[in-house]
Amino acid sequence: MTTFIHFSAARRRSSKFVPWTILVITTVARAQSPAIDDTPIQPIFVTANPLGANALVSPSSSIDGNALALRRADSVGETLNGLPGVSTTTYGPMVGRPIIRGMDGDRIRLLQNGVASYDASSLSYDHAVPQDTLSVERVEIVRGPAALLYGGNAIGGVVNTIDNRIPREPIEGVSGQVDASYGGANDARAGAAQVEGGNGRFAFHVDAFDRETSKERIPGFAHSDQQRALDGPDVPQPYGSIPNSDGRWHGGAVGSSYTWADGYAGISYNGYEANYGSVAEDDVRLRMHQDHIAAASEIRNLQGPFSQLKFDFGYTDYEHKEIDNGETGTTFRNHGYEARIEARHRKIGPLDGAIGVQVSQNTFSALGDEALVPTSQTTNAALFGLEEWSVTDALKLSLGARYEHVNIDPTSGGNEKFAASPKRDFNAGSVSAGALFRLNPAWSVVGNVAYTERAPTYYELYSNGPHDATGQYLIGNPDAQKEQALSTDLSLRFASGPNKASAGVFYSRFRNYLTEFNTGRLVDDDDQPVAPGTDDALNEAVYRGVRAEFYGIELDGTWRVFDKGAQRLDVEFVADYTHARNVDTGEPLPRISPLRATLALDYAYGPYGARTELVHAWAQDRVPENDLPTGSYTTLGVILTYKFRFGATNWLAYVRGQNLTNQEVRYATSVVRDIAPEGGRSVMIGLRTAF
Template sequence: MALLVGAAAPAVAQDTLPEIVVETATPVISGDPDFTSVSTMGQSEVLAHGAASLGDTLGTQAGISQTSFSPVASRPVIRGLGGFRVRTQENGISTQDMANLGEDHAVTIDPLLAGQVEVIRGPGTLRYGSQAIGGVVSATNSRIPDQIPTNGISFASRGGFSSVNNGRDSAALLEAGGNGFAVHVDGFARRAGDYAIPGGGRQLNSGYRSDGYAFGASHIFDRGFVGIAYQHTQMTYYIPGIASAASKNHIDLWQSKWTSRGEFRIEEYGFDTVKYWFGATDYKHNEVNVIDGVNEIGSRFKNREFESRMEISHLPMNTFLGEMRGVFGTQWGNRKLSVGGIEELLAPASVRSIAAFVFEEIAMTEKLKLQASGRLDHISVEGTGAIFPASLLPPPDDPTTFNVSRVYQPASASVGLLYALPNKITARITAQHVERAPDAIELFYKGPHDTPRTFEIGDPTMTLEKANTIEVGLKRNEGEFRFEVSAYYTQFKNFIYKNFTGAKCDGTFATCGDPNGTFDQIKYSQRDARFYGAEVQAEHDIAQIWNGTWGVSGQYDFVHATFTDGSYVPKIPPHRLGAGLYYRDTTWTAAVNLLHAFAQTNLGAFETPTSGFNLLNAELSYKQKFSGGANLVPEVTVGIRGENLLNERIRLHQSYKKDEVLQPGLNIRLFASAKLN
């Protein structure tokens, strides 16, 4: 996963020290060669980072950055793509929140409870939806148990303290089972104040608090399992920025969610395994300002959503090309959303979808593999559109509204070749065509979005967004020297983006054009665009020392994105280069890493340049297993992590408030975990 700044374990998997189990990070590169680029972060590494959001947890990985709107509302940006093009999911089901429609909206996954977090890029994303052109961020945990604990019971607790914001976080998980049944219970809590910034002082209005709990149960049998879980999350988080701090702008968020998951291993009649996933959510959040000491709700966002997916894998089949393995499946979704407040910003809208997909892999020779996949979607969208003047300025003072019913039928496909080179190196080349339907927000939103201070105008006439990508890669995940290199080129047709018009607005369209307005007007627009870039990550074990091994790691990534007229796509992260040292053995892990982000001067319309910075992090942790009674083995990990040790003034170009908001200054985090299983 490229450079994990301050990671306690190497960025790339290794097999040279089988007697050392490095549990501070799940190996970055999967043990089997893969057609897709997959980055994985383990639970212990997530704990060490201590971030309250997936964006800040993953944001220093190669090819991954973050919006960093606030410590809680920070979404991953993958290869320069975010928002509706990045799917976030938990245990195979979408998070079903409203985080993708605004950089100020939180993803309802707390990293503290994740067993691991994967980032999937490339053809593998088609299994989860045509929306995920950028990639899929997938968190997994055991809320729906798929096995009975080894000794009938297991317990884990974890947490930490961060100096930069007086932050405290903790979580506890309990599982028990026997006689074919298993249960799971967990809970977490976070609290933090305004964080300190370089040069003294604090970033006002940046504190937060969040809580959540879940319980689940499964029936486990010889050939599989079936289970169900319920989870509830509640957050209150504040939004930094000049206008936001003046009004103590904050978001109150609630989500209740039911999920179910199961697996049945057939292993006959030509079928191998049947798997299913299901999720149903009731989500809402209020965007609140404090006026004269009284909370006033500016807008209210609601989302009720159902999603299910089923996959059937078949047994290996002999074909004239070679042995073929694969999976086919279906996916169904139903979503109802609205945004209300003083004005109706998004009249109730509905999105219904059904899809079919297939993935097949053929071992053509001992060294050469072929993969092909396809996906067909049928998406119907209903809502209320609006016609604005061509100038996007009054008069008239109000747009004309009308009912809209649109049907989209995206068709996506990919093909790839994987070849085993000498020295345990694998080479891959993949090509894919992906089509994405516009989201209801991109079609129908009309009005002020209070927290990011934007006046957003949707376009109900938008067509399918289409992307053609070719990617090549080299990977070596064994031996003393391990690496992964990926390079890609994507041609977008009808690329959807937030087009800043330069006009200012206040709370209504009638105010647009007022130079004293505090909202930036944007219109969801479509243009053809080109993206290309590369990611490099490498690690080399230098020598044995003390009881373990020390080595060096490095990373480099960049994205270049332009429209066909040569102008730049906005909010694209800059080039980044990093290097580090690490040590690991059975009990100790240590690392120090430096990540340099170059200045970003390739600017979209109305953007300002962003200075480069150096981010220096370091980490030290110790793990000890103790002998226990009744076959229960206690395991304790303690550690310390230093972040932004140079106390640099860091602004992230992809953040919509980067000119007003600095990233946290020097931080010392203490963390610990305990397990009993």
């Protein structure tokens, strides 16, 4: 994996290795020569493990450098879609939140440098994640129960985006990079730039990004064959593009830090603005704004019982407005903070570990026509810890635990339908155990088991209003209890030089899995029954706890089939499958990705590169009674790259073709799959440079 775009001859990083630093991989990359280098750098994966171990017990994936640049899409979810066990929600090209092993919403924790960055994306599928991947240096994904150190709402996994807005290591001189691209199925015009500098003690970071898109082009009708049959003859049928699918977002950041031999301390600010259309409503635009302030510090080589101390803090002020025909219908706000302290202790006998404290508080409100929930303040305080024991050179054991108290306090704000909403308190505990056993230097077996509890969210408790994005009138369950899950996974791993592979299975069984159930009634915006065929009729749905189970497989591997001189050829394979059902009724759970497989050939000859990727998704016929199935599809993608130097700068030029077979692609995970498919055939050109 190439990382030359981060290098600078003017920069000198400290050579001291700090395994606990959240940005260690970035630090390692930046310490290299500015010369173009394809030598893979072994990452230190820290999202799932504050001890910074290479050999993680948890199932995990990461992506950075040029590999991330060549995957970048218009949303975080689409950028990560196709990694093992990872799919995405969609609500048009601008909106996509990661799904891990069939779980989405509040069961997937989205972090920015290890702490929360509040938004409204878990509440509704039409709410974008306010982050552009142009500003991200690395993404780490942890699948399954090993993510519990980040809370019960990481029961399905964690996605941690990492940047260098607070420099963690000394910088000398000034360096920067620029990234620009054009194309795709929506003619996206995107660009980003960053500059960093320092004198070996004080360091600064400045970045900015901008992305603008036109309507998304598609191979045929926007509505699926099944949906057009239900629409009737008088419903307009868009063809060739998705109406109201254009948008623009931009933002930037400034940050600074002071570094010394055994640590750093810094602060940063970043802002984000977006304006995009709702693909389900031709006259609705969403205008989004987010301010985020972060502070971070780490002290190493301490005396006493703790050898390292790390602190992360983030405060977010988020707002978005839904504009209907030029008038603001609903304003969503979410503001709050999260702070996390981790302390790595000295060895206690054979145990190496860390303990920590996390506190957070945020207030969410939805004001206006779609006042779906009352203004709700959620306060969380938690203790967590992780211990590892290297029993032998071949066997490593790990044990993690977390205990948290969650308080949810609603306020009616004069809205009578929320007047009786009760305050709720929850105590949630989670514990996990894992083992890694090396069969020989190349092969290992890894297993995890965990018990996890998740407190209900404000919208699962107090929803009482129309939700036009999903065509529902949602009713919460104010008496809902904690969600409880027993999860396990087992995998066989192989690693030998450039050849790597993993084959794993997972199983999770939930007690009181909170999900939406349609009551069968059609209602209006005031929850009054209406006759079938009534304009703007909504399906009434209630939150209810059921027993549920998820199980599946994940396969991925890379094999170097040719390596001679300046040439190499790798074959890559990824496949995953998730089966999810309501145990009480046997009915499938909604929006589950089908069996998927990706086969890729990655060729390099000196500065030239070529990658061909074939993706096949099978049909998804296992859907709830009122859902429509999705068909299979096969897409072909090609990426051509050329790396060169001009003076003291490094350059990467690339051309990326997507869906070259011009397939009609409808993700089973999308709530708008029958009215807004994915983009058709497209070509994008891009250029990156570092100085």
